[in-house]
Structure formats: C-alpha cells, structure tokens
C-alpha cells in the first residue's frame with residue numbers, strides 16, 4: 321500500500337518524470353491504494369516494494385498459473401539458461417515444445433511461437449488471411465484481443481485503415497454473427513472469439529455451447545477460420561483448448577499468459593487446413609526463439625498435468641466463490657459473481673462506475689488480498705486453503721467497508 325515517503329511513492333514520483341503517465345497499459349495500478357511496483361512473489365504470495373504481503377489473486381494478469389517461482393519451472397529455466405537462451409537458431413526445446421503442444425491440444429497439428437498474446441492474435445488473423453485470400457475478421461464488440469492498432473481498446477493513434485477489415489458481432493448472439501458474416505460476404509477470412517466473455521469491467525458470460533457450435537458451422541460453410549483467443553484462459557480451465565470440454569475445435573488458436581508460468585512466450589496453434597497459410601506469412605522477432613521460456617513452458621505444461629493443477633484451481637475458486645457469496649448475503653449486499661471459479665469477477669448491482677468495486681478492492685488489499693476492481697481475477701494452483709481463508713477475512717472487511725460507504 322502506498323504511503324507518503326514509502327519506497328512505492330518514491331518510485332511513482334521518479335516514474336512520473338521518465339515514463340509517460342507514470343505507467344501505462346493494464347499494469348497501471350487500479351487506484352492510489354494499490355502498489356504500482358512489486359518486489360517479488362513465491363507461490364500464492366506477493367510482496368510490494370515496501371514489503372507488504374498479499375495473497376495474489378491477479379497472478380500477473382494471468383501468466384502465473386502454478387504459483388510464483390514454481391520449483392520445477394525455475395529448475396528447467398535455470399538448466400536451459402546454463403546451456404543458452406538467445407542464440408543464432410532455436411534450441412531443441414522449440415521442437416520438443418511444439419510436439420508437446422500438438423500432443424496436448426486436440427485441434428493442434430502445428431505450433432508457432434512469439435512473445436505476447438497480441439503477437440499470437442495478430443498472427444492468427446494474418447494466417448487466416450493468407451490461407452483464405454480474404455480480408456475481413458469478425459470480433460465480438462468489446463472483446464480484448466491485444467494492444468496492436470487493429471485491436472487496441474483506445475483509439476489514440478489508431479487510423480480508420482487499421483480497423484477497416486474488422487466486422488463486429490455480439491458474444492453469445494448467433495443472429496448477430498450471421499448478420500456480420502452476411503455483411504463480410506465473399507471477403508470473410510475468420511471469426512475470432514474468446515472462450516467466454518471476459519471484457520474488463522463487465523460481468524463475465526460463459527459461452528453457450530450452441531453459440532460455439534454455430535460459429536464452427538458458419539466457418540465450415542464459408543471456409544473462414546474459427547480463431548479461438550485462448551490467451552487469457554488457456555491452461556487455466558482445461559489442459560487443452562478451453563472449448564474442448566464443449567466439443568468445439570477452432571482452426572487456429574492464440575496462447576500466451578499461462579503457457580510458461582510467467583516467462584515471456586506466446587504460441588499459435590493450428591490445424592492442417594491452415595498450415596500452408598502459416599508457412600507463407602513472414603513473422604519473427606529478435607527474442608521469439610529464446611530457449612529459456614520454451615523450457616519453462618515444457619515444465620509448466622508437464623506440472624499442470626502431473627500436479628492436477630486445473631482441478632486445484634477449480635476447487636480453490638469454488639471455495640472462494642462460496643465464501644464471498646455467503647459474505648455478500650450476510651452483509652445484505654447484491655453482487656454478481658461471474659465467470660468460471662478459477663477466473664472469477666465480482667461486481668455490485670448497479671455499480672456501473674465501479675465506485676463500490678473500488679472501495680471493496682482497496683479494503684481487500686489493506687487486508688492482504690490482491691484483487692482488482694475492473695478486471696477478472698486469477699486463482700493459481702499454488703493457493704492453499706489457508707490462502708483462501710486469508711482472502712475471505714479480507715473480503716469480509718471489504719464488504720463491511722462497502723456497507724459503511726453506503727452509509728447504512
């Protein structure tokens with residue numbers, strides 16, 4: 321928590337002088353109560369630069385899935401670093417990781433790698449266009465697919481040409497997709513979709529399986545690519561693509577965040593029908609072939625499987641949900657608790673400006689639970705029953721603060 325003359329406050333002041341706006345993007349602290357700079361983390365706990373400890377419910381906005389500094393992942397990364405990282409050509413780990421992903425994710429026949437989720441979603445769009453020879457990509461209104469000019473949610477610096485080949489539909493509304501498909505006509509290259517609706521600041525919406533099947537059918541009928549943006553959900557909800565449990569396979573999928581438990585890596589996975597397009601595009605980056613994150617990814621995916629991490633996250637998430645909903649009832653506060661248990665989000669009824677959400681999150685933080693007022697939370701597999709209990713103590717105080725704020 322930021323206090324006058326604290327290390328956090330001094331860093332903020334220095335940052336204001338040398339970093340535009342003091343900070344940018346989604347890691348700008350969500351309010352003055354929140355630390356802007358962190359010192360480190362172990363398991364489900366993190367510390368800010370002033371040494372305050374929190375149970376981490378943001379997990380670096382998704383990358384940390386097994387907990388901070390997971391021993392097997394760190395050991396694999398250290399062993400690879402000893403050999404080499406950024407070299408004239410990739411290490412054997414690139415092929416090993418591609419094989420592991422192809423063996424783990426049902427729709428994947430091949431894999432390509434990059435650094436960030438935006439790289440992966442942008443590559444998916446480019447591959448869809450290269451393969452189909454068409455230009456239009458449909459996205460859900462309000463969905464986040466990254467920060468490149470074609471998809472950034474802020475219009476500053478973006479030209480109309482950057483967005484000219486996008487069409488829009490409403491998540492879970494097949495009729496709106498059919499209209500957008502008809503509008504794109506012969507020029508439809510792909511439909512991009514997230515596994516569930518997780519637009520920041522809004523209640524989350526689980527996908528209707530009939531909607532997912534409808535998208536698959538529309539893509540089959542038109543030859544367009546079904547592109548699943550699994551950047552946020554991938555390897556948190558299922559050990560495979562997030563739509564495997566509902567039986568819908570995309571043609572292309574974008575991954576990053578949890579794939580290497582916090583190391584910088586992204587992947588595009590695709591089926592055989594889109595291999596040729598993937599082969600023809602030119603994409604690369606100076607650091608895209610670094611071996612250390614790839615070794616970390618192999619260790620992460622292996623640990624996710626052997627440690628039953630997906631079930632642990634679901635169970636901890638369910639305990640958290642049940643506790644928080646019981647507290648909301650006890651405080652007589654109307655809340656919406658949405659999203660899968662491992663990626664929940666809490667809003668207060670009618671709190672469209674997030675005023676109550678802000679009061680709640682700031683007090684939860686003071687009680688030692690790091691969660692966000694305008695973004696979904698992330699449960700890691702490192703969370704223990706004690707961590708859940710500590711979070712629930714903090715959220716009880718947070719509901720009390722909201723009650724007080726309402727003056728009742």
Ligand SMILES: Cc1ncc(COP(=O)(O)O)c(C=O)c1O
Pocket residue numbers: 435436437438439441464465466467514549550551552576577
């Ligand atoms: C669904 C989704 N797609 C794409 C991205 C972009 O990923 P990155 O920030 O790594 O570029 C994000 C990041 O939050 C995301 O949640």
